Amino acid sequence: MNFPSSTITDLFKIKYPIIQAGMIWVSGAKLASASANAGCLGILGAGSMKPDLLREQIKSAIRDTDRPLAVNIPLLYELAPEQIQVALDEGIKIFFTSAGSPKKFTTKLKDQGCTVVHVTSSPELALKCQDAGVDAVVAEGFEAGGHNGRDELTTMVLIPQVVDAVSIPVIAAGGIGDGRTMAAALALGASAVQMGTRFMMTGESSAHKNYKDLLVSTKSNSTQLSLKELVPVRLIKNHFFQLINKAEEAGASKEELIKILSKGRAKMGMFEGDLSEGELEAGQICGLINDLPSVADMVKGLLAEYQQTLSLFK
Ligand SMILES: Cc1cc2nc3c(=O)[nH]c(=O)nc-3n(C[C@H](O)[C@H](O)[C@H](O)COP(=O)(O)O)c2cc1C
Numbered sequence: 001m002n003f004p005s006s007t008i009t010d011l012f013k014i015k016y017p018i019i020q021a022g023m024i025w026v027s028g029a030k031l032a033s034a035s036a037n038a039g040c041l042g043i044l045g046a047g048s049m050k051p052d053l054l055r056e057q058i059k060s061a062i063r064d065t066d067r068p069l070a071v072n073i074p075l076l077y078e079l080a081p082e083q084i085q086v087a088l089d090e091g092i093k094i095f096f097t098s099a100g101s102p103k104k105f106t107t108k109l110k111d112q113g114c115t116v117v118h119v120t121s122s123p124e125l126a127l128k129c130q131d132a133g134v135d136a137v138v139a140e141g142f143e144a145g146g147h148n149g150r151d152e153l154t155t156m157v158l159i160p161q162v163v164d165a166v167s168i169p170v171i172a173a174g175g176i177g178d179g180r181t182m183a184a185a186l187a188l189g190a191s192a193v194q195m196g197t198r199f200m201m202t203g204e205s206s207a208h209k210n211y212k213d214l215l216v217s218t219k220s221n222s223t224q225l226s227l228k229e230l231v232p233v234r235l236i237k238n239h240f241f242q243l244i245n246k247a248e249e250a251g252a253s254k255e256e257l258i259k260i261l262s263k264g265r266a267k268m269g270m271f272e273g274d275l276s277e278g279e280l281e282a283g284q285i286c287g288l289i290n291d292l293p294s295v296a297d298m299v300k301g302l303l304a305e306y307q308q309t310l311s312l313f314k
Helices: 007-012 029-037 051-064 080-089 106-111 123-132 155-165 179-187 209-216 239-249 254-261 265-271 295-311
Strands: 018-020 042-045 069-074 094-098 115-120 136-140 170-173 192-195 223-226 233-236
Touching: 007 136, 018 029, 018 042, 018 295, 029 042, 029 051, 029 069, 029 295, 042 051, 051 069, 051 080, 069 080, 106 115, 115 123, 123 136, 123 155, 136 155, 155 170, 155 179, 179 192, 179 295, 223 239, 233 239, 239 254
Parallel strands: 018 192, 042 069, 069 094, 094 115, 115 136, 136 170, 170 192
Antiparallel strands: 223 233
C-alpha cells in the first residue's frame, strides 16, 4: 500500500499510518488490542481509569496482541502522574499526552526511553511541543470529538500550518473517518491520521450500545462545541448539552459548571448509556458514519477506499 510518508509507521513500528485515538470511557483493552491487531496503533484512554483499572487494562491488552500499544494521558486530571507510573511499570513505551503543557512530563518520559506525542490545536502550540522535545504532534481540528482548542481552527487549515511550523512528524486528527478524508489529510502533509469517532463506532469500543445506536442515526449538525469558557468539548446536542449551555448563557461560574459536570456525566452518557442526562462526546464526522463494523472490517474498508481515492489522481 502506498503512503506518502513512513515516518510514523517507522516510529511506532506499525503497518498503517492510522492511530486509534485515546478516548475516555471508550478505548479500553478490547479496542486498543483490536486496533493494534488490525495494523494500527492502539491507544488505551487512561483519562477515565483509576490506576488499578489502568494496570488491569494494559495487562489485558498486552495479552491480546503482540503489537505496539500506547497510552493516552490527559494532563488535566490529577491522577496523571500515577497513571504515567503505572503505564511505565507495565512496559508501555509510547505515550500520547494531551490537555496540558507538553513540558510537564516529556523529559521524564524521554529519559525512560519512551516515545512521546502531544496533542495540539494550533501551529504555535505545536512549536512549543517541538521545543519540549516530543517526537511527533497530533494536530487536532475543530471538527474533532472530545476536548478541543479555543481557536476553532478546522483540520483543513490547521494541518498545513502545523506541517510548515514544525520539523517533527504531524498526525492529523478531527473529521477523519473514511478513505477519502484519510487521503485528504495525508495530502495536506500529515504523516498519519488519528481517528476517534470512527473507532468509537466499532464493535470493540466500550461505548454503551445505546450510545452506539444513537451515533448511527446522528446527522452532520448533531454536535456542537460546548463549555467554551471552561474546557471546550464537542458534544451531541442532548438534554445534558442544553442544560450546560443554558447554565453558561446564564453566566454560571466555573465552580457551578464544574458542579454540574462532576456528577459523572461522561461515564453516565458514554459508558452507561443514559442518552438524556449523560455527556456524549463525538466529532462532526459522526454524520457521515452509519455503521458499527468490527475494527478489522472498518480498517479494511477504509484502506480500500483510500486506494480508490488515490486512483482518481493517476
Ligand atoms: C468519546 C471521545 C472521548 C475522547 N477522549 C479523549 C481523551 O481522553 N484524551 C484525548 O487526548 N482525546 C480524547 N478525545 C479526542 C480523540 O483523541 C481524537 O483526537 C478525536 O476524536 C479526533 O477527532 P474525530 O472524533 O473527528 O476522529 C476523545 C474523543 C471522543 C470522541
